[in-house]
Amino acid sequence: MTGDVQLIKPKKLKARIEELDLKQVELSKQFNVSTQTFNGWVKGRITPSLETAFKLSKILDCQIEDIFEYIED
Incomplete structure (x- = not known):
């Protein structure tokens, strides 16, 4: 992972x-x-780190699942 x-x-x-x-x-x-x-994040061309994704969802006051989905390699 x-x-x-x-x-x-x-x-x-x-x-x-x-x-x-x-x-x-x-x-x-x-x-x-x-x-x-x-x-690039907004357009879906670049994937931020998991830590950054959580921080972004906190700043945007939404659940991380609202904007991201975890995909295992």
Whole structure:
């Protein structure tokens, strides 16, 4: 088990960010990543670490399962 998560609900993630009126550039600063990396998470092209996924769900005040699904290798 590698501890990776698979973003399979990018539309839900984007909608939640917009619903809370958050800006991706500000969120990327909170995670100490580039805006390109954060945008990759939102579009489902880049998978964050499990720790980051939990932190993101906490910041977005949602369950991790709302935006991520764990997939075993």
